[in-house]
Amino acid sequence: MQPPLLEVHDLHKRFGSVQALDGVGLSVHAGSVLALLGDNGAGKSTLVKIVSGVHSPDAGSVALDGSTVELSSPRQASGCGIETVYQDLALCENLSVTQNLFLGRERRHSGNRLKGWFLDRHAMRQEAERAFQVLGSRIPSLSSPVSSLSGGQRQAVAIARAIVWRSRLVMFDEPTAALGVEQTANVHQLIRRLRDQGVGVLLVTHNMVDVFALADRIVVLRRGKRIAELNPTECTPDDVVSAITGSSIAARES
Amino acid sequence: MATLNSNTDLETGAQMDFVSRLRHGELGFVPVIFALFAVFLVFHLANPYFLTPRNLSNLTLQLGVLGIMALGVSLVLFIGEIDLSAGSVSGACAVVLVLLSTELGLPGLLAAASAIAVGAAIGWLHGTCVTLIGAPSFIVTLTGLLVWQGVQRMLVGNQIGQMLINDPLITGIASTFIPSWMSLLLIGLTSAAALIHFGRQWSAAVVGGIAEVAIWLARAALYPLLAIAVYAILSQHSGVPVLLLILAALTLVLTVLTEHTPFGTHIFAVGGNAEAARRAGINVSGIRVLLFAMCSSMAAMSGIVAVSRQYAVDSNTGGGNLVLDAIAAAVIGGTSLFGGRGRILGSLLGALVIGSVANGLDLLGQSANVKSIITGLILLGAVSVDMIARKRRIRSGAAGA
Ligand SMILES: Nc1ncnc2c1ncn2[C@@H]1O[C@H](COP(=O)(O)OP(=O)(O)O)[C@@H](O)[C@H]1O
């Protein structure tokens, strides 16, 4: 069988006296959505930050397609095809949609030496259009600043980065926490489109609607430990909630 | 909210929603051009001498010191920082220039290059303090203002009053005018560049119909016509000053750098959301340090021009309201004090507004105090426009949901 797209093994991470991750392992397959759940402080964001190259683990390993990789900077992670959509989206509101999509990795003219110093706006624009087509997303104008977009449109911009960069793994940290019902449905649509493109999705969320609408597998963390892996087709939201809060043992045994 | 279509092209769609851009607080050069017309009209009505070729030639030369400093200061404003020390740095570097030329006998070019290098080193120091210590640039450069002013006065101190310079290259910067054939050649080059640049958009404009063609014509002809107008006016007096070419060249280079290179995008990203820039892999600290160094280098250049105009340096060179005028020029030109937005050309136009006000008030025999008050009021107006536009932008973003 093919190795999973992402496999983290026995991750440990300590911040001062807090053991944020205590031997966590999980895997994400291409074209599937893994929901990572847990109470506040369970270590979800820490795991995401390790895989996106922001933190380095104290112990443990990260493997892509079965081979171990060193992710010591965000740039290295994005070079490996890993994209993170942060909760605050990390967009520059003063820049245009296209500028945000290509931020830090702008396309330059090819060929001629002198021209190679300058932005290739046309190429970036075309790729941006393609990305939004793939997502089936509506953006008023690619040249207008992000400050003129609604919250849902901004989500689409952050997610479109993953398409532009042909990312293989996209991690979301609480993408719907600040959104209304309609916008949440939009984000679900975008995540499904990503998955249908064969992208592996790691979804950190508190929202049971997200989980049961999207997830193929569920992993629950508690105080830095992985305590359950569930299949959403075989469990109820109540099972998941009790796994998160730790009242599951009593519930299961009864 | 429309579905994405090819109609949103950067070049053609941009003009079509000009009005809606204005409404959403994207003001561009509209305020500064409006201010420029108003200032020209008022002073022309107050004193018809204001718009004569002789006075406009004079105005052009007066623009050099302020204009170059304003270009530098706007770079730092783009990343959401401020440089209050630019005046002191220009004064200190002016003294360095004169000392190197008179005491060490260095040739003008070498002395000028050294003064600019000293400016760069000073700016690097400011930037390093800002990024390493994490001190606000307001405080760091306020310190710089005091320190470099003190250094300037100490260096001038053992001389009495002024230190004169007679290097022909240095004094020539502000007193040389280019011959007519060279002006005409430059007009030709401007036209050719405009034709090459806008030529590619011609076919798209034709498809767009008569309105698009008219807009295309206006855009393509703007800079050649401007060059012709400047030449036509200035040639009635002494011709086009070298100083104006230096100013134009600096504006062009910095415009290309800030608007057409990845580095330029990174500058505005740092100014807009430094954390997002960092996560995108941009070297935020490096950009900060570099822009402070560029700003101080430009301050040094403006000090060199000041020496060239006075044939001397003294303890007041670069002093007074100069740095505040430079910041005001950038803000009048549309650069936001909140960082992340502005254009180099706007700062040059803003400097022209402030220079015109100073020149016009001089003609009317007004004191420096009156100039100071009027410039202050213009700055207040510009900041208010910036604030209102920002509110509109934020509101239009929220309303776009
Ligand atoms: N940079 C940090 N420095 C110190 N402690 C941290 C840091 N990041 C996270 N922690 C701690 O690690 C634990 C796990 O945090 P986090 O991964 O953010 O949890 P979650 O995202 O599941 O809510 C928390 O106790 C948090 O306070």
Ligand SMILES: [Mg+2]
């Ligand atoms: Mg978290």
